Amino acid sequence: MSKKIKKGKLKSIDGISIFSSSTIKNAYSNFKKKQEKKKIKQTKLKKIAENNQIIKEKKELKVWEEKLNKENNKLRFKEEELKIKEKEFKIREEQQKIESKRLIKKDEDLGLIDKDLRLKEKELKLKSDEQFRKDIDLKAREEDQNKKELKEKRKKEKYLKEIMLEDEENRRIENLKVKEWEEKFDREQKMKEQHEIRKEQRLRQRELNELNLNNDDSNINKELTSKLENFEVDKTSEH
Numbered sequence: 001m002s003k004k005i006k007k008g009k010l011k012s013i014d015g016i017s018i019f020s021s022s023t024i025k026n027a028y029s030n031f032k033k034k035q036e037k038k039k040i041k042q043t044k045l046k047k048i049a050e051n052n053q054i055i056k057e058k059k060e061l062k063v064w065e066e067k068l069n070k071e072n073n074k075l076r077f078k079e080e081e082l083k084i085k086e087k088e089f090k091i092r093e094e095q096q097k098i099e100s101k102r103l104i105k106k107d108e109d110l111g112l113i114d115k116d117l118r119l120k121e122k123e124l125k126l127k128s129d130e131q132f133r134k135d136i137d138l139k140a141r142e143e144d145q146n147k148k149e150l151k152e153k154r155k156k157e158k159y160l161k162e163i164m165l166e167d168e169e170n171r172r173i174e175n176l177k178v179k180e181w182e183e184k185f186d187r188e189q190k191m192k193e194q195h196e197i198r199k200e201q202r203l204r205q206r207e208l209n210e211l212n213l214n215n216d217d218s219n220i221n222k223e224l225t226s227k228l229e230n231f232e233v234d235k236t237s238e239h
Helices: 002-007 021-211 217-238
Strands: 009-013 016-019
Touching: none
Parallel strands: none
Antiparallel strands: 009 016
C-alpha cells in the first residue's frame, strides 16, 4: 500500500505531499478491505474465543452440573434424612402427646390422691387432737384417781394402824387380864391346895390320934410333919 501510495505521490508543494483522487480511492479501498479482514479476523478470533469460552463454560457447566448433582444427591439425602427425622419427630411428637396425656392423667390422679391424702391427713389431725385431749383428760382422771387412791390408801393405812394399835392394846390388856387371872387362879389353887392339905392333915391327925392313942406323941408328930413337908414339896414341883 505504501508502495502504491508512493507511486501515486505527486511532488510536494512547499513540503506538503499532494495525492491524486485515484490514489486516495485505492488507499481507502485497501484500508476498507483491511478493516474488513481485520473485522473478519476479529470475528473469527471472537468466535474462537467464544467457542473456547463456550467449551470452557461447558466444562465449567459440567463441573457445576456434577457439583449440582452431588449437591442434589446431598440434598436428596438430606431430604431423606429430614423426612426420616420428620417422621421420627412426628412419632416422638405423638409419643410426647401420649406421654403428655399420661402425665396429665397422672397429675390428675396425683391431684386426687393428694386431695385424698390431705383429707385423710386432716382427719388424722382431728383424730390426733381428739386423742390428745382424751389422753390429757385420761391423764387428769388418772392423776385424780391416783390422788384419791393414795388418799384412800393413807386413810386405810391410818385406819389399819389404829386398828392394829387398838388390837395390840386390846391384846396387851387381854394378856394382862389373862396374866392377872392366871395369877389369881394360881393363888386360889394354892389356897385350895393348902386348905386341902390342912384338911387332910386334920383328918390324918384325927385318924392317927384315933389309931395310935398309945404311941408316943412326939414320934407321930415328927412322922406327920415329915410327910406333910414332903407332900407340900411335891405339890409345889407340879406347878
